[in-house]
Amino acid sequence: MGRGVVHPVTMDRDELQPLHPNYIKAVRLTTMLLVLPFAIGALALESADSLPRGSFVLPVLLVALYLIFRTPLRRYHARGYQVDADRLRVVRGLIFRSDTVVPFGRVQHIDVQQGPIERLYGLGTLVLHTAGNHNASVSLPGLAHADALAMRDDIRAHVKRETM
Amino acid sequence: MSGSADTASGEWRRTSPLGFLLGAVMNLRHLLLPMVAAFFGTSAERAALYVVPVVLVGVGLTFLLSWVAWRHFHYQIGDSDIRVQRGLLSRTVRSVPYERIHDVTLEQALIPRLFGMVEVKFETGAGGKDELKIQYVTDAEGAALRETVRARKSSKTDTSEAEGVPSEGGSRVLFAMDDRRLLTFGLFEFSLIVFAVLAGATQQFDFLLPFEPWDPEAWMDWLAGSGDWLQAFGFAAQAIGVLLALATLGLVGLVTGLSRTVLRDYRFTLEETPKGLRRRRGLLTRTDVVMPIRRVQALKVTTGIVRRRFGWHGLSVVSLAQDAGAGHHVVIPFARMDEIAPVVEVTGFELPSADLVWQRPSLRHRLDRAALAVVPLAGAAAAAPALNTYLGLGMTAPLMASFAPLLVAIVAGARGYYLWRHDRHAVDARHIYVRRGWLSPKLDIASRIKLQSVEIVRGPLARRRGYADVKLGVAGGTLELVGVPVEEAQQIRVAVLNSITSLDFSRLAG
Incomplete structure (x- = not known):
């Protein structure tokens, strides 16, 4: 349990752990739900017959397909994390790449969140809260829910050990 | 460190069943006013037809939602942490280690008090924004919770209090402003905020004015009119008029600055006391703030455009956001650097020493930034006369149109050069x-x-x-190194992380 996930890795630059592959599906489903109103809107405009056939549906469809199939994949590959003995590193972002390290010694409290879509795919989001104004909460989505819970327990155990 | 073995000890508990009724009642308070308005806004028979059912549904929904929230809210007093689980569709489990809980407060609003219910709040270092709270348990349960948490917490740690007391008994004045200094400071606080306030007020109350303040044509007429009238007095009189206007402006600015400064910083005193830095100031409302030195996270040395030339600086401390609203306190508003230095020393920080190695941000970063500002403006400057000719816009002074962006571009370029010459950062063994x-x-x-x-x-x-920004999390403030070469950014991160991990938060915050 848990131990499989949290093996100590050295702070090597590129040795990032990928997220759970289900993360791609979850992001796809979320995107679909977001795109849905626009698709309906395009269909409605199309039925008004004001412009040549397809001038609303086609662009919307192309953009939607890109957002649904390509972006989640790129997002997945852009994300990663690394758990060391005393710190968590979270890498994210397609255009603005951000690479955050939170030492466990600075964690105030820990959330494990699970939205409806995440629950469908057995995923969870780990959120670490720190006292800093910047990066007050660092979230790591797309973990298997059990792994998120195990990481939470390890971080909490670390906090306890440090203060003994 | 067995993962979840120690969590089994405490069982999951719900808040008081009365809690959901209370939650619903507390939420209904917000609906009360619109409901009353709806009742009085409609006639009797309509009220019976529409308003009553809508209100009933609203009340019913509130109770239902409150019940669902209550049903799915669980908390657990574990061996090493408190956990709260909530949510039906989105589930969140929050875990707060006892080591991080600073205090437990019991809050009783009026209605819950009638039913003997309390809200339990657990304060952590997270600065008040995202705290853990358990809404509505019985008085006894609340008190028991507080006792449990305090007991667990004190059995875990508490070496921190003893070492935090400074050896000195009394207090010592570190910095005080006499009236002369206060007046000098006031002069540098020159402020035209009155005009901003006036403009704001004009916008709010323009319907009261006899003319349209936001209509340029009205102003033109007005100016043209009085311009004619002024013309009669000749050039000298006009010049005197302009000078008078400027002098008035200056006077208003000075008076505003002086009075604001005197009101705020009258008899400013900073003392070092066993409890920390104590600041007292103010003429009409005198404030008295104590900042524990252990809580000080960072310092800021500030200055102004003009006062810098005369060697005046200020000092602020950034501290854990808990003590008083803002986590950012002025401890010296206006002083020479040699008056600031001793205070910096008292806070346990150091001013940059002479042999400190300063680093510049990446030259590429500076060039990119400058180019982003200058290129579009220069382009606009070049395009303005051309556009005028080809599109026949009929600008009266095409060269003027290109002059303005050109001027801004030159200023932006100069700024870029200045920043390249002066923006610096340095990392030594203890500070950034x-x-x-x-x-x-x-x-x-x-x-x-x-x-x-x-x-x-x-x-x-x-x-x-090949450059990057390094953003550092400071409790109560922000710190950023912008445009650092990537390798250096990574080195800084490794160095800083090594410092951070050497000491746990609980021994830090006091």
Whole structure:
């Protein structure tokens, strides 16, 4: 349990752990739900017959397909994390790449969140809260829910050990 | 460190069943006013037809939602943490280790009090924004919770209080402003805020004015009219008029600055006491703030455009946001650097020493920034006369149109050059120094060990050109190194992380 996930890795630059592959599906489903109103809107405009056939549906469809199939994949590959003995590193972002390290010694409290879509795919989001104004909460989505819970327990155990 | 073995000890508990009724009642209070309005806004028979059912449904929904929330809210007093689980669709489990709980407060609003219910709040260092609270348990349960948490917490730690007491008994004045200094300070606080307030008030109350203040034509007429009238007096009189107007402006600015400063900083005193830095100031409302020195996270040395030329600076401390609203306190508003230095020493920080090695941000970063500002403006300057000719816009002074953007472009270029010459950062064994800014440069001093997190951010341009921003988490403030070469950013991160991980938060915050 848990131990499989949290093996100590050295702070090597590129040795990032990928997220759970289900993360791609979850992001796809979320995107679909977001795109849905626009698709309906395009269909409605199309039925008004004001412009040549397809001038609303086609662009919307192309953009939607890109957002649904390509972006989640790129997002997945852009994300990663690394758990060391005393710190968590979270890498994210397609255009603005951000690479955050939170030492466990600075964690105030820990959330494990699970939205409806995440629950469908057995995923969870780990959120670490720190006292800093910047990066007050660092979230790591797309973990298997059990792994998120195990990481939470390890971080909490670390906090306890440090203060003994 | 067995993962979840120690969590089994405490069982999951619900809040009091009365809690959901109370929650619903508390939420209904917000609906009360619209409901009353709806009742009085409609006639009797309509009220019976529409308003009553809508209100009933609203009340019913509130109770239902409150019940669902209550049903799915669980808390657990574990061996090493408190956990709260909530949510039906989105589930969140929050875990707060006892070591991080500073205090437990019991809050009783009026209605819950009638039923003997309390809200339990657990305060952590997270600065009040995202705290853990358990809404509505019985008085006895609340008190028991508080006792349990305090007991667990004190059995875990508490070496922190004893070592926090400074050896000195009495207090010592570190800095005080006499009236002369106060007046000098007031002169430098020159402010035209009155005009901003007036403009704002005009916008609010323009319907009361006899003319249209936001209609340019009305102004033109008005000016043209009085212009004619002024013309009669000749050039000298006009010049005198302009001078008088400027003098009035200056006088208003000075008086505003002086009075604001005197009101705020009258008899400013900073003392070192066993409890920390104590600041007293103010003429009409005198404030008295004590900042524990252990809580100080970072320092800021500030200055202004003009006062800098005369060698005046100020000092602020950034502290854990808990003590009083803002986590940022002025401890010296206006002083010479040699008056600031002893205070910096008292806080346990250091001003940059003479042999400190300063680093510049990446030259590419500076060039990119300058180019982003200058190129569009220069383009606009070049395009303006051409557009005028080809499109026949009929501008009266096409050269003027290109002159303005050109001027701004030159200023932007000069600013870029100045920042390249003066923006600096330095990392020594204990501190990080960041000096930034053009007209009123600021110096930030942060203690490496007291930082909370490190982030490296790179935008599209930064990735191509090999630089990065380093954002450091400071409790109560922000600290950023902008446009640092990537290798250096990574080195800084490794160094800072090594400092941070050497000491746990609980021994830091006091």
